[in-house]
Amino acid sequence: xxxxxxxxxxxxxxxxxxxxxxxxxxxxxxxxxxxxxxxxxxxxxxxxxxxxxxxxxxxxxxxxxxxxxxxxxxxxxxxxxxxxxxxxxxxxxxxxxxxxxxxxxxxxxxxxxxxxxxxxxxxxxxx
Amino acid sequence: xxxxxxxxxxxxxxxxxxxxxxxxxxxxxxxxxxxxxxxxxxxxxxxxxxxxxxxxxxxxxxxxxxxxxxxxxxxxxxxxxxxxxxxxxxxxxxxxxxxxxxxxxxxxxxxxxxxxxxxxxxxxxxxxxxxxxxxxxxxxxxxxxxxxxxxxxxxxxxxxxxxxxxxxxxxxxxxxxxxxxxxxxxxxxxxxxxxxxxxxxxxxxxxxxxxxxxxxxxxxxxxx
Numbered sequence: 001x002x003x004x005x006x007x008x009x010x011x012x013x014x015x016x017x018x019x020x021x022x023x024x025x026x027x028x029x030x031x032x033x034x035x036x037x038x039x040x041x042x043x044x045x046x047x048x049x050x051x052x053x054x055x056x057x058x059x060x061x062x063x064x065x066x067x068x069x070x071x072x073x074x075x076x077x078x079x080x081x082x083x084x085x086x087x088x089x090x091x092x093x094x095x096x097x098x099x100x101x102x103x104x105x106x107x108x109x110x111x112x113x114x115x116x117x118x119x120x121x122x123x124x125x126x127x
Numbered sequence: 128x129x130x131x132x133x134x135x136x137x138x139x140x141x142x143x144x145x146x147x148x149x150x151x152x153x154x155x156x157x158x159x160x161x162x163x164x165x166x167x168x169x170x171x172x173x174x175x176x177x178x179x180x181x182x183x184x185x186x187x188x189x190x191x192x193x194x195x196x197x198x199x200x201x202x203x204x205x206x207x208x209x210x211x212x213x214x215x216x217x218x219x220x221x222x223x224x225x226x227x228x229x230x231x232x233x234x235x236x237x238x239x240x241x242x243x244x245x246x247x248x249x250x251x252x253x254x255x256x257x258x259x260x261x262x263x264x265x266x267x268x269x270x271x272x273x274x275x276x277x278x279x280x281x282x283x284x285x286x287x288x289x290x291x292x293x294x295x296x297x298x299x300x301x302x303x304x305x306x307x308x309x310x311x312x313x314x315x316x317x318x319x320x321x322x323x324x325x326x327x328x329x330x331x332x333x334x335x336x337x338x339x340x341x342x343x344x345x346x347x348x349x350x351x
Contacts, residue, residue, distance in 0.1 A: 023235045024145030031148050088231070089210050091139055110140035 013038045014059035014122050019068045020044055022088055029062065032111035036119065050074050060118045064088055069101075082121025084114055093117065130157045131246050134176035134203065136167045136193060138186050142231065146180065149235045156242065162186075164193050175201040178245050181225075183209035183216065191223045198224030204245045208233070214259035217252075221260075227251035273337035279321045287314040291327060292334035 014037045018026045026041040033039050037059070042052065044064070049071035053061065060082040063069045069085040076083035076096055083096040086109055093107040095117055107113055133156055135146045143160045150156040159176065161167040163186050170176075179197055183190040194205045207220040208229040217228045227250045229241060241251035252260065280288065290300045297315070301308045315327060324330050
């Protein structure tokens with residue numbers, strides 16, 4: 001199973017799933033991606049996140065906990081979907097790249113920084 | 128309709144934009160922002176907000192400093208928020224003048240409800256934090272009682288007990304207070320007798336329960 005099929009991509013905006021404990025993360029992100037992606041919040045800690053993601057098949061995933069990041073990693077690898085971990089307590093972002101977590105340049109924990117990474121993962125030409 | 132002016136003081140842009148976007152959907156709020164204490168000072172100098180939502184870690188000196196500043200200069204109701212605060216942190220914020228304390232994990236509708244509650248004169252406090260506060264108050268009462276019991280000790284006996292509570296042996300206590308070991312032993316016997324305690328270890332534990340833990344609680348007792 002892969003994330004977005006090419007035919008789907010032409011018909012609908014990319015789906016970005018935000019798995020978060022901190023609801024304000026979604027409130028911050030949603031307007032930043034408005035008009036570019038369909039952003040949906042899913043409850044964190046609801047169990048079987050990996051299974052849920054396989055059914056929903058988002059194009060990108062944003063999480064705010066290590067546990068959800070671990071759960072989402074399997075799907076993100078399978079589907080080659082961008083996965084961003086927002087560590088609010090540590091005030092930093094991590095991006096899943098080449099099987100490991102990397103801290104992006106200028107990765108301050110802002111909605112715009114997350115938007116840029118999501119869009120880079122979705123539309124970037126070096127992907 | 129006059130809108131409630133909310134100052135969100137948080138160094139993390141996610142929280143500022145999250146609150147701004149959330150409250151933009153509500154017609155009864157207007158939002159101003161600051162990411163540091165200095166920005167907060169400038170913002171307050173222009174116009175005092177109705178409610179200030181202050182991050183516990185607001186740079187450079189922390190949110191409690193900002194709470195004290197606002198309490199002195201402005202009529203704003205201040206709410207502190209953070210991740211996983213300790214009961215001492217919550218007490219410190221309340222003592223500094225905060226009207227409430229919230230978790231940063233609060234749901235967006237919950238935050239809106241809390242802010243509206245503040246407008247109605249309510250003090251927002253997350254349920255688990257209310258429990259922490261009650262525990263802290265019980266702790267204060269226990270400490271009060273322990274201090275009352277300790278008042279039967281002489282100043283010298285208290286000095287001896289303080290050193291014993293720090294783990295000092297008789298010889299070390301004697302050296303520190305420039306008295307003989309025999310005198311230290313006599314003081315210890317008197318301390319145990321006056322407090323009705325069975326052992327040196329029990330006396331040390333008693334002293335710690337009365338004085339040592341949590342400076343904040345101790346300060347709260349003094350100001351209560």
